[in-house]
Amino acid sequence: xxxxxxxxxxxxxxxxxxxxxxxxxxxxxxxxxxxxxxxxxxxxxxxxxxxxxxxxxxx
Numbered sequence: 001x002x003x004x005x006x007x008x009x010x011x012x013x014x015x016x017x018x019x020x021x022x023x024x025x026x027x028x029x030x031x032x033x034x035x036x037x038x039x040x041x042x043x044x045x046x047x048x049x050x051x052x053x054x055x056x057x058x059x
């Protein structure tokens with residue numbers, strides 16, 4: 001898990017995106033949303049790689 005401020009980084013980024021949207025700063029909100037999406041993609045790729053490695057190590 002990717003951590004930021006002692007919490008899950010994806011949820012931190014989503015929180016920042018929501019906060020900036022509430023303040024009317026759509027540019028920063030969009031930036032934080034893209035960061036959250038990138039963190040989620042990294043997590044998915046990591047899970048996929050680990051699953052393939054685990055399957056491959058059984059043979």
